Every structure is written in C-alpha cells, then in structure tokens.
Amino acid sequence: MTARGRFFVLDGLDGCGKSTQATRLARALGAEALHLREPGSTAAGERIRALLLDPEPALTPAAQALLFAAARRQMLEELVAPALASGRDVVCERFHPSTFAYQGWALGVGEERVLSLLETWAGTPAPDLTLILDLDPESARARRGTQDRFESAARDFHERVAEGYRRYAARVARVVLLDARDKVDDVAQRIAAEVARAGR
Secondary structure, eight states, X not given: OOOOOOEEEEEESTTSSHHHHHHHHHHHHOTTOEEEESSOSSHXXXXXXXXXXXXXXXXXXXXXXXXXXXXXXXXXXXXXXXXXXXXXXEEEEOOHHHHIIIIIIITOSOHHHHHHHHHXXXXXXXXXXXXXXXXXXXXXXXXXXXXXXXXXXXXXXXXXXXXXXXXXXXXXXXXXXXXXXXXXXXXXXXXXXXXXXXXX
C-alpha cells in the first residue's frame, strides 16, 4: 500500500520569501513533489485569483473570503487529495492563514467566521505542517515588486495582517511561526528542520 504524501503550507506577508522557500522545499522533497500556489493552480482557481487580485471590481471582504474558500476547495479536490493519495508530497504557497490574516483579522470579517468557513468548505485534506514566515511589514514592502489589490494597501493594513498571522499561529495546531529576516539559506535550513520534525 502506498504511503500517503505529506501536505506542507508556506505562508506570510507579501515579500516574506514564501515563493523562494516553497520552491526550495519542493525541490528538496524530490521530483515527485507537487508545488502549488493559492489561490490558483487549477483553471478555476486561476480565474478566481485574477478577480481577487485586480483592484476592480470592488469586492467586500466577506465576498473575498468566500472566493478564496471556493478556489481552495477546487484545488484540494482536483490536485491535493489525488497527489497525497498517490504518495506525492505537496507544497502550497498560501492557505488558511492568509484568509484569516487578511479577511478575518485585517479586514474585519471576524476570526471565528473565517475559521468556520474554511473548516467547513476547505478543511480536508488538512496540512500536515503550516509554516508562517514572520517578517515586519517594512522589510516585506522593500522586497515586493508589483502591487496588486492587497499589496498596494497602506502600511497600517499590512501591520494588521502581520498581527493576524501571529494570531493564527497562536490558536491553530500544526502551525509554526518562523523568523524570515535571516538569509535565504538560513531560513531554508530552519524550514527543513521543521519538516523533518513533522515526520511521516
């Protein structure tokens, strides 16, 4: 019987280095590892992503949360569940912590409402380990390139988002907050250590 694959999430502020680290982790896990981004990775998810990141049309925070949940459900059913069942590891950029931090906390939809939504509609398969790359908003801003609906927001918004990530890490199991200020190689080593600790 094929052993189930492992599901890892890397999350954090725009500019925290999650794409770089997700790429490195997927490579370290082997050629069969599946590297995804969220929202996206499926045809439906990419269309939802384009709508969510475009500043127009205006979307209420609650509508944003629902769209993120829809894209996530599609990805979980279409890609994640089959990969895990076949024994492949999965690395995903962004997941529940982002929706909690942005919509649930920074935009005021509410922590409990967002957690309930995500658990009900995108709760399985659940990540084996979620790593949040913790970085102050000013440092993250200096690393960012193009600006989308969320990246172009004011500094105080990004400070609330950073607080939201920390709140998520404090209340949800199998979530680790990692300092992302260090060199890329040092952060990658700490990620590898957490993945090894998570085991099979």
